[in-house]
Amino acid sequence: MTTEPTSKALTATDIIRFYEQFVRDWENYHNVRLEEEETKHRVEMAQQALQAKAYMRQVDNFLDIIAGHFEQTDAFLAALRQTQAVNTAVTKTREAMLRDEIAGLRKLVVDIKASSSALTPGPASSAEEKPEDEPLQALPSPAPENRKKARTQTISAMAQRFVLNDTSKSADTIKGTKTTLNLFVEAFGDLSVNQVSGTTAGDFHDLLLGLPATHGKSKNRLPIRKAVEAAKEQGLETISGKTVKNHFSRLSSLWSMLVQREIVARNPWSQWSFNTTKKTERRCWADEELALLTPDQWEHRGISRRTYAGMVNVALYTGLRLGEICNLRGQDIENIQGVACFHVRPHPEDGWSPKSAAGTRLVPIHSQLIKAGIMSFLKPDQHFLFPDLPTSSEGVRGAAFGQAFSKLKTKLDLPAEITFHSFRHTVSTKLRNQNANFRELWIDRVLGHEASHRSQGTMNYTSSIDVQNLKSVIEALEFPTFRLNIPES
Helix, strand or coil, X not given: CCCCCCCCCCCHHHHHXXXXXXHHHHHHHHHHHXXXXXXXXXXXXXXHHHHHHHHHHHHHHHHHHHHHHHHHHHHHHHHHHHHHHHHHHHHHHHHHXXXXXXXXXXXXXXXXXXXXXXXXXXXXXXXXXXXXXXXXCCCCCCHHHHHHHHCCCXXXXXXXXXXXXXXXXXXXXXXXXXXXXXXXXXXXXXXXXXXXXXXXXXXXXXXXXXXXXXXXXXXXXXXXXXHHHHHHHHCCCECCHHHHHHHHXXXXXXXXXXXXXXXXXXXXXXXXXXXXXXXXXXXXXXXXXXXXXXXXXXXCCCCCHHHHHHHHHHHHHHCCCHHHHHCCEHHHEEEECXXXXXXXXXXXXXXXXXXXXXXXXXXXXXXXXXXXXXXXXXXXXXXXXXXXXXECCCCCECHHHHHHHHHHHHHCCCCCCCCCCHHHHHHHHHHHCCCCCCCHHHHHHHHCCCCCCCCHHHHHHHHXXXXXXXXXXXXXXXXXXXXXXXXXX
């Protein structure tokens, strides 16, 4: 007999346990699915991060490549700006020189026409028409007639025509010629140029050598011959052989033009020898002497202490000549290759030009000059950098400043061998004694000196010296005892 198992009846506890297990199983299933989704999401995020990193690597590579092109482009543009700045400066200088040359040529044409109209042409004859045994006869010269006409031409009239009225002559040349002319006329009168002989030149030579060195530097001066007598009686210091040579050189230049035009037969002012040994040797400023310079000591009604301090600072940190400083314009401060520079150059509109061709140059502005406030002198619509400097009756800027500086030097009890030009000597000596790798050509370029070896290669190199090299030369200047600050305006 088979018996079937009896089914056990479910209780409430069994049902509760069943549902509890069901809930736990469902929660486990849900957690597993959630963890699976999170893992899948992390994988996707990691894949995106890898893709982003690969993309950024590609961007970095692209930027590295394009940066090189940008650097090349920037270097090209910088070189182009530098070339343009230099070309602009050169073009302006050449334009000024061409204008001067055109003016000179126009004057030359006018003079040639005036001269040719005064000549009487002689009969032309050919040497081929004469018999071989007949000596050739010299053509009649118009010179005697010209010289006869020139008897009415005085030395002052000739100087006025060929020097003082020549717009291409510098203000210094005009001033020097007037001084020489006044001395000669005072001593001998306004002679006809044909009356001036070697004897006259010799007498003027001896007279000048006896003239006191202070002649013409004070308002109440003696007549030239009485001044010579006073110098001899009182044992005064007389002018140097170099000064006499300068007077003769000016007259010789005038007479050379007169000889070329056959107004006179010979030049009595040439081939003279002079003792040009310096009586007082200029020297550099010593540190203790530079320490004496302060704004409070400057005394001049027309020239401010600010201008005095500015000019002395420029002289000491650039080596510029006094005339170059006095004739600086606001437009002469230029930015070349990122370097602020003084552009010393001719200004034919004002009748001024540097001492020589080498004087036209760029001189970087020392950082100490900028720190001292030299840029504050730049004002809108202001022509000159130092506008309160007066121009003398001879058209020279700086004459009054030079005289006032000499008085200051005497007031400070400085020796005679110290002058304003000594600032230039100081700069030159400092630079040439620097323990630095400066080329001599760089120093010559900064100071506006002619190169000692003027080959074509040297001239081309000098004209293309990098401004950064010139700046390194200028920045080597240090003056620890110099404390002449520029007062505020």
